[in-house]
Amino acid sequence: MNSQRQSSSYRSRILQPASERQPKSHPLTWRLRDDGQVVDLQDYEAKEGYVALRQVLEAGDPQAVIATMKEANVRGRGGAGFSAGLKWSLTMQGPDMPRGYIVCNADEMEPGTFKDRLLMEQQPHLLIEGMVLAAFANNARYGYIFLRGEYVESARVLAQALDEARQAGWLGSDIAGSGFDFDIALHTGAGRYICGEETALLNSLEGNRANPRAKPPFPGQSGAWGKPTVVNNVETLCNVPAVMLRGADWYQGLSGGRTEDGGTKLYGASGLVNRPGLWELPIGTTGREILDLAGGLRDGRQLKAWLPGGASTGFLLPDHLDLPLDFDTVGQEGSRLGTGLITVVTEEQSMVSLMRNLEEFFARESCGWCTPCRDGLPWAVRLLRALEQGEGQPGDIELLDKLAADCGPGLTFCAHAPGAAMPLQTALQHFRHEFEQGVQRPKGEAHADPIPVGEV
Numbered sequence: 104m105n106s107q108r109q110s111s112s113y114r115s116r117i118l119q120p121a122s123e124r125q126p127k128s129h130p131l132t133w134r135l136r137d138d139g140q141v142v143d144l145q146d147y148e149a150k151e152g153y154v155a156l157r158q159v160l161e162a163g164d165p166q167a168v169i170a171t172m173k174e175a176n177v178r179g180r181g182g183a184g185f186s187a188g189l190k191w192s193l194t195m196q197g198p199d200m201p202r203g204y205i206v207c208n209a210d211e212m213e214p215g216t217f218k219d220r221l222l223m224e225q226q227p228h229l230l231i232e233g234m235v236l237a238a239f240a241n242n243a244r245y246g247y248i249f250l251r252g253e254y255v256e257s258a259r260v261l262a263q264a265l266d267e268a269r270q271a272g273w274l275g276s277d278i279a280g281s282g283f284d285f286d287i288a289l290h291t292g293a294g295r296y297i298c299g300e301e302t303a304l305l306n307s308l309e310g311n312r313a314n315p316r317a318k319p320p321f322p323g324q325s326g327a328w329g330k331p332t333v334v335n336n337v338e339t340l341c342n343v344p345a346v347m348l349r350g351a352d353w354y355q356g357l358s359g360g361r362t363e364d365g366g367t368k369l370y371g372a373s374g375l376v377n378r379p380g381l382w383e384l385p386i387g388t389t390g391r392e393i394l395d396l397a398g399g400l401r402d403g404r405q406l407k408a409w410l411p412g413g414a415s416t417g418f419l420l421p422d423h424l425d426l427p428l429d430f431d432t433v434g435q436e437g438s439r440l441g442t443g444l445i446t447v448v449t450e451e452q453s454m455v456s457l458m459r460n461l462e463e464f465f466a467r468e469s470c471g472w473c474t475p476c477r478d479g480l481p482w483a484v485r486l487l488r489a490l491e492q493g494e495g496q497p498g499d500i501e502l503l504d505k506l507a508a509d510c511g512p513g514l515t516f517c518a519h520a521p522g523a524a525m526p527l528q529t530a531l532q533h534f535r536h537e538f539e540q541g542v543q544r545p546k547g548e549a550h551a552d553p554i555p556v557g558e559v
Contacts, residue, residue, distance in 0.1 A: 117135055118382055129383045130354075153228075155343075159239060172186075244285065265287055459491050
């Protein structure tokens with residue numbers, strides 16, 4: 104099987120039929136075809152495509168674009184939840200400043216996450232329009248889509264869409280007769296998770312080792328090749344055209360009063376559910392609603408825990424299913440919304456094995472730039488392997504506590520180690536008894552209520 108066909112066979116699915124997706128309620132997905140084929144330029148233009156861009160360029164007011172983004176409260180959909188409008192307002196601009204760059208972070212390697220792939224493979228022009236609007240607002244002269252190298256189908260679709268946009272005059276010189284020049288290059292990465300961190304991404308884009316940079320300066324002041332640079336996630340940029348077309352009040356109203364955050368969110372579910380996939384829902388939708396849309400757990404299994412937004416978020420319990428999934432609410436419960444794609448853990452799955460599997464990934468993907476991450480994560484893996492095999496020693500669990508704390512926010516160069524620590528900390532908090540089963544006991548002292556371990 105060639106790589107293109109193999110990639111297509113694993114294509115992300117939006118599980119809402121077109122009849123349920125409308126322009127004013129589903130800004131990200133209403134154009135998507137039920138057969139999963141690409142929305143090409145002709146189809147996109149027939150469905151309000153590039154209308155927002157033409158209107159913005161005719162108005163000629165970049166600061167109005169930034170103000171609308173701030174008022175709409177479009178928060179970053181890559182996981183951090185930082186206000187996109189505020190980020191844009193902090194970009195160095197002015198007649199004496201050099202024109203900079205817009206970089207789309209499409210390095211989607213978060214375990215359990217597959218939402219950006221849907222947008223890129225099936226609706227590439229929405230991303231392109233969002234990037235041109237961001238470029239106009241931020242006085243950028245060039246853009247890059249930094250794409251996960253394994254996304255072969257996404258690369259093919261995006262490359263074709265970029266050519267279509269250039270031929271139609273939506274990229275290049277004098278876009279839509281406005282005098283504004285901007286073009287986009289597709290850059291495929293070499294397959295490292297650390298490139299999802301914006302400054303490591305910029306180092307890699309420049310041809311350097313993908314290590315994070317010390318901040319300040321922030322990319323908005325000195326980013327790619329020392330120029331002002333805005334880095335936004337795919338889903339974040341795909342929100343921009345609809346916000347510009349319909350306004351901040353409309354965008355805020357999409358949440359239906361569930362939360363102070365605005366807009367919709369691509370939510371998803373994976374793991375042992377009956378219908379894994381994606382749905383565009385009002386931000387603030389609950390975990391229970393998402394699992395219901397996923398058809399519940401397979402074969403009558405019982406839910407033990409769930410990750411609300413990828414592997415670098417903290418475990419929540421069944422008691423948390425009715426919380427609105429927005430950035431602040433989930434944060435108050437000791438986790439993060441992250442990418443908004445739920446991963447379920449069922450009662451028969453071992454939390455020790457699951458954590459060993461996750462921490463192996465994080466340890467392998469560390470760039471090695473700072474000590475807590477470079478040395479602490481492999482150490483945690485060794486301890487978890489011993490506990491999984493029933494060979495843990497007294498004090499190992501307490502050492503895991505300390506290793507996780509040493510990888511916490513503010514103690515490392517970037518968010519990689521804190522992301523690895525959060526699921527471990529919450530697993531130890533909620534399921535400590537499972538870890539205790541892996542500690543060797545003196546002869547004659549039996550474990551109570553043994554829990555099976557094995558591959559998850």
